[in-house]
Amino acid sequence: MTDVNDRLTARIQDAVDRAELVDITQRLVQVDSTNPPGREHNAAMILEGIAQEAGLRVELVTVAEGRSNVTICLPGDGSDPRKLLYCGHLDTVVIGDSSWDHPPFGAAVVEGEIWGRGSVDMKGGIAAMLGALATLNRMGIRRPGDIVLATVVGEEVDCIGSRHLLATGGMADVAWLVVGEPTDLELVTAHKGCLRLRVTACGVAAHASQPELGRNAVLAMTRLLPLLARVDVGGPRHELLSPATSAPTVISGGSAINIVPDRCWVDFDIRTVPGQMDDDLVERFTTAIRHFNDAEPDIDVHIDVSCERSAVQTPPEAPLVDAFRNVMASVSGRMCSPRGVSFFTDASILQPPTAVPTVLFGPGDTALMHRTNERVRIDDLVLAARVLALAPLALW
Ligand SMILES: [Zn+2]
Incomplete structure (x- = not known):
């Protein structure tokens, strides 16, 4: 200067x-x-x-x-x-x-x-x-x-x-x-960016004394959640950022102790790196759900995106x-x-x-x-x- x-x-x-x-x-x-x-x-x-x-x-x-x-x-x-x-x-x-x-x-x-x-x-x-x-x-x-x-x-x-x-x-x-x-x-x-997903499992409600008449969404989620937690969210390596991460952070299911629950949802907080496409990540979760539904077609599962930040x-x-x-x-x-x-x-x-x-x-x-x-x-x-x-x- x-x-x-x-x-x-x-x-x-x-x-x-x-x-x-x-x-x-x-x-x-x-x-x-x-x-x-x-x-x-x-x-x-x-x-x-x-x-x-x-x-x-x-x-x-x-x-x-x-x-x-x-x-x-x-x-x-x-x-x-x-x-x-x-x-x-x-x-x-x-x-x-x-x-x-x-x-x-x-x-x-x-x-x-x-x-x-x-x-x-x-x-x-x-x-x-x-x-x-x-x-x-x-x-x-x-x-x-x-x-x-x-x-x-x-x-x-x-x-x-x-x-x-x-x-x-x-x-x-x-x-x-x-x-x-x-x-x-x-x-x-x-x-990093952020993608937040809610995965909801839907079963059928029933009287808790007759669980065989319902389809228990909470139990279904116990089998689905490990598959979702294993979804690989990895993206391109970034020289200044740690790898992308995914964490299930909130879970909720059921409405009363005497009702077989027909709903259970889990929120995932995913932190992304530049170059990752949110659609691609949602597709990876969808693939895991498809695998789950191959074994358990009676449980309806859907994904909602609640937050997208690049x-x-x-x-x-x-x-x-x-x-x-x-x-x-x-x-x-x-x-x-x-x-x-x-x-x-x-x-x-x-x-x-x-x-x-x-x-x-x-x-x-x-x-x-x-x-x-x-x-x-x-x-x-x-x-x-x-x-x-x-x-x-x-x-x-
Ligand atoms: Zn601030």
């Missing part, structure tokens, strides 16, 4: 405001946006207010009653139609039954960490992205194209927010996508990956290697239909996601915001 660039880089890093990042994170954590049921509107209004105070263009978009996406824009100078999109979700998982050392909506600052539900996943990440835009705006820095921060609702359940964003043209002209999910400040270029990957040589690696090296002095993670994100919705180069990068310890005593280090918020403020300069 030239001296001029070095000086600008240093000025931007200095301009990232630690107190502002703490304030945004605290204000977001203090408002309950747990999902289910999904009550993101209040958090969206807080975000809108903060963005307006920072002088950024902001728009609230109603997705469903009481649920709003937010689009915040730092306009470019108009010389390039391409956009850089920062994306995060405003909903959090529920707080759980265990007691917390500090209240889950208190946002207490204790020994350099902000405590509370969503501090890691991912209100801290949203604060870092918004802090980056606010910093550039304060400094009067305009890039050739727009930098947009889109916060979406519903990621923890059904991704309705990112689906709405995609359906309403939110990915138009987006050349690069950065999802600010927690990554321990590592650069993530691939994540795996995501971006080639390590993509300019977006390079830009982030270089910026992270200049901010932290560390040259990081791209990684993969097993959880899925809104990128499952936004990236496959658009093929936009995508990375995940954000503050927060991934081991604390969805956990009691979730908390994020303030130093990590600062570092993330610095990287996110500098990345647009490396891209354009």
